Amino acid sequence: MLAGMALALSELPVELMVQHGLERRVCDRGGEREVQFLFADADRLLPVWRNGRLQILRWGNRRGESAHLPCTAWTQLDTVQNGGWSDRAIESVVVPATMGLDKGVWYRIRQGIRGLVALDERDRPRVYVICEPSSHYYQVMTRGGSWMPVLIDERI
Amino acid sequence: MPSSTAVGHLDADCFYVSAERVRDHFLHGKAVGVLGNQGACVIAKSYEMKHAGVKTGMPIWDALRLCPQGVYVKRDFRWYEVLSRRMLDVVRAFSPRVEYYSIDEFFFEVSAGINLREMAERMRDAMLREVGVPVTVGIARTKTLAKLVSDTAKPFGALALLDRAAEVALLERLEVTEVSGIASRRAARLEPHGIRSCLDLARADRLLVRRLLTITGEALWYELNGEAVLPFYTERPPHKMLSRGGSLGGTVGQPERLYAWLARNVERLVEELEFHMVRTGALSVYIQHKDGSDGFARRMLPAHTDRFDLLMEAARSALARAWSAERPAIRMHVAASQLRRSGFVQLGLFDAPPERVEAVAKLKREVNAEIGRFALRSGATLPLADVYRDEAQSYDICDVRGKICF
Secondary structure (H helix, E strand, C coil): CEEEEEEEEEEEEEEHHHHCCCHHHCCCCCCEEEEEEEECCCEEEEEECCCCCCEEECCCCCCCCCCCCCCCCCCCHHHHHHCCCCCCEEEEEEEEEEEEEEEEEEECCCCCEEEEEEEEECCCEEEEEEEEEHHHHHHHHHHCCCEEEEEEECCC | CCCEEEEEEECCCCCHHHHHHHEEEEEECCCEEEHHHHHHHEEEHHHHHHHCCCCCEHHHHHHHHHHHCEEHHHHHHHHHHHHHHHCCCHHHCCCCCCCEEEECEEEEEEEEEEEHHHHHHHHHHHHHCCCCCCCEEEEECHHHHHHHHHCCCCCEEEECCCCCCHHHHHHHHHHHHHCCCCCHHHHHHHHCCCCEEEHHHHHHCCHHHHHHHHHHHHHHHHHHCCCEEEECCCCCCCCCEEEEEEEEEECCCHHHHHHHHHHHHHHHHHHHHHHHEEEEEEEEEEEHHHHHHHEEEEEEEEEEEECCHHHHHHHHHHHHHHCCCCCCEEEEEEEECCCEEHHCCCCCCCCCCCHHHHHHHHHHHHHHHHCCCCCCHHHHHHHHHHHCCHHHHCCCCCCCCCCCCC
């Protein structure tokens, strides 16, 4: 399961960096720097292309936050396609990502990840990462990771 | 080769990583590992990852411990081949005689007398400018020396080294295992005779070297002494053997899955036999088990063939002998030997009329040419649906044709 992602620093406008205090998430592993968004962060966020704008939204729902939405950060593609979210108003979104993180492996993502946005009881948007059963390669790379994010125009 | 010529060796610097960087600027300056063996191993690494201690062939889990900040990329041999052929074009613009040695290595002949160091620099710079791949170029009197020169000049080097004093200085500081063709087993044979460096080998008695390393080693002795004896191939000579196989992407213990791998490898082998217009007289299966043991079996065919059904029958029998059923397998290779051109094949006395199977084979070829490789394949491969779903698995390094070496 996706444990985090990173976006190249050049992909994030300065005003978003400042508005959400993302400077502390900037990492340098050589070459262009990146901004990391991890599931383990206290403040769990994800960048999302929504309504033609890049926004920073809360990633999923933790126990004690919203009683209206499922307590998770991911949702299965099958669940979405079989109407598992049909009782809620949801939007399909793209989570732009340069790299994904799973079981400690940082792997390259060319465009991004599919996600969906749902509103909680206070109309705050929360983003869920859409997952599908892992490819053989992904399972081997992550040593048995059974779910992988649905990538945009890419299959690894 | 006339003495008025020299040999160049052009070698891409961490080719697969460099190829990924050609289309992906984000990877520049980072520790990058290209994963093969279906995600299990690092098959190429950037210099940044190498500095962290990661070695080629290392399992990803060991690499992660050494280099947790590394970025891992899935290998894409179609893309690497595109760049490799562009590189071949660039080398050919500098030399009329080029050997396509491997996907990222080329030998070429150059006329002595021009400024060879300058030529090496121009080639290196042209490659970066026109293809985007950093390379190192070494020029010397023989192929073996040229490869040693380019290996020494890495990365992004350009060096011509033709006088004996400079050769001696180079050979003196290199271990004998640096010579292409001398690995640890051969080095162990040389060691008791005090042959440890390349210069020791060059100065050793030629007949002793021949006794220890056969004529292969003797050829290297000549080459290290500046006498070009290794053949220079501007075209790939006919194969003596064809094989397909590799990692099973984990441990495989279920017979039906292992049999599916066998069918996949035999189908790939049949493609090669058809492409090269040869038929095989013997089929071998090699299995490596997880516990390190291995098994091998060979089956002679009643008549030379490229028919899938006959080869599959022989492969099934060989697999039963090569595989210890209680031990999970991790690698498999299927090899065809005793190859003969299709036009010179004697049919077997008891061969079934081939019309039906030939019609099926033709249909398979046509459908796959139209729809995509492996679109129509043996039902025995069904347990590998996960592997076939992965587009990258349909093209491997061995599918890059025309090169001399793997």
